[in-house]
Amino acid sequence: MQQELQQSRSSSRRWSWHAQRALVGFVYTIPTIAFIGTLFVTPLILVARMSLSNWQLLGGGGNLNFPKNYVSIWNNRLFWPAVSFTLEYTILATILLIGLGLGLAMLLQATSRWISALRTVFLLPVSLGLAAASLLAFGFFSREIGPIGPFLQSTGLAPGGIAFLSTPIAALLSTTFLIVWKFAGFYMLILLVGLQGVPEDVYEAVQIDGAGRWQTFRYITLPLLRPSLGLALILCITGSLLAFDQFFILTKGGPDNSTVTIVQVIYREAFQRQNLGTAAALSVGLLVVLVLINLVQLRLLRGTET
Numbered sequence: 259m260q261q262e263l264q265q266s267r268s269s270s271r272r273w274s275w276h277a278q279r280a281l282v283g284f285v286y287t288i289p290t291i292a293f294i295g296t297l298f299v300t301p302l303i304l305v306a307r308m309s310l311s312n313w314q315l316l317g318g319g320g321n322l323n324f325p326k327n328y329v330s331i332w333n334n335r336l337f338w339p340a341v342s343f344t345l346e347y348t349i350l351a352t353i354l355l356i357g358l359g360l361g362l363a364m365l366l367q368a369t370s371r372w373i374s375a376l377r378t379v380f381l382l383p384v385s386l387g388l389a390a391a392s393l394l395a396f397g398f399f400s401r402e403i404g405p406i407g408p409f410l411q412s413t414g415l416a417p418g419g420i421a422f423l424s425t426p427i428a429a430l431l432s433t434t435f436l437i438v439w440k441f442a443g444f445y446m447l448i449l450l451v452g453l454q455g456v457p458e459d460v461y462e463a464v465q466i467d468g469a470g471r472w473q474t475f476r477y478i479t480l481p482l483l484r485p486s487l488g489l490a491l492i493l494c495i496t497g498s499l500l501a502f503d504q505f506f507i508l509t510k511g512g513p514d515n516s517t518v519t520i521v522q523v524i525y526r527e528a529f530q531r532q533n534l535g536t537a538a539a540l541s542v543g544l545l546v547v548l549v550l551i552n553l554v555q556l557r558l559l560r561g562t563e564t
Contacts, residue, residue, distance in 0.1 A: 308538035315532035327539035334536075336526070340518045347430060347519070348498035354438045355494050356487070359445030364479075366446070367453050380443035388440065392507035395436040399423055399508070426516035429509045433517070436504055441497075445490050452486025453479070488559040492552055499548060520544055 309327055312320035331337055362380055366373055383391065398404050399422035406420065422432045456479065464474050480487075502521040505511065511518040520540070528537035 305538045305541055308534050309542045311535055313534040313538065315528065315534050320535070323535070327535045328543070330536050331540055331543065334523065334527075336515060336518055336523050337520075337540075339515065340520050340523045343430075343517060344499060344501065344519045347434065347501060348495060350430070350434050351437055351498045352491065352494045354434065355441055355445050356490055358438060358442045359490065360449050360487075362442060362446040363449035363453055366450055380446055382443070383440045384444045384447075386440065388503045389507065391436060391440050392504045395432070395504075396508055399432055423509055424513060426513065429513070429517045433504050433508055436508070437498075437501075441494075445494065448490050448493075449483065449486050452483045455486075456482045484559065488555060492555055495551060495555075496548055499544070499551075 310322055310324045312323045312326070314320060366376060366380075386394075398406070401421075406422075421428060423429045460478055460482070461474065464478055469477070500521055501519045502525065505517050505519055505522060506525070509517040511522055521544075524537045524540045524544070527533050527540060
């Protein structure tokens, strides 16, 4: 009987100790819970509520009109061109950013006295804000104040200058050039961390076996770099699908609405047409697409690791 009482007291003390630890842990998470609830969960619920009603920018909340806002998306004349252009931009930017980032990471992986300086040079554009970088690019591409136009005119190579932002393909390539210049160092850093995590013993072993550079890259570097590549792809695709600042500043959707992105359509619905209901429906749809794309990427990444 006495032994049972001791065991009961011991288990009661253990339970009390675990309960205290759980309570202390919960107290430490309260600021995080409050932060997420205030800045993420609450706005998400509000946007979902707005997407189900005829909510106006100045008039406030309205009556429920589901599924009118979602149906109106399909009839929006800018929606499908914006989807097509956003996908084109996403594919182009992702290929260039990941390819250049991987190339720079492999270049900087080698030991050299210039590596620190090169890392600083490649990472400097990352520290610049996207809006500021877009304004700099706007001046750089300008015929009047940009350095390229006067130089080409003085040399006679292009007497009339170059229209960097006046045609759809030129605007796309010019804006993509800006994004690659600004973010290539960021993806270089992600992939460089992954490369530095590959053990040197693995490379020494394959070199002893007589593997060449291409075989080493294909069968050793890429498989071991897959987690870093997966993270870089998720960030790059998500950021490209949410592109707004660079096109809003450089092209404003022109020429002839050929560079309108999905987020610009949301902006126009909300602040130009003052229809927050439709803008919220577009936002919810874009959120669902982003979640599905990221889940597919994570699933493919896990599947290739098993």
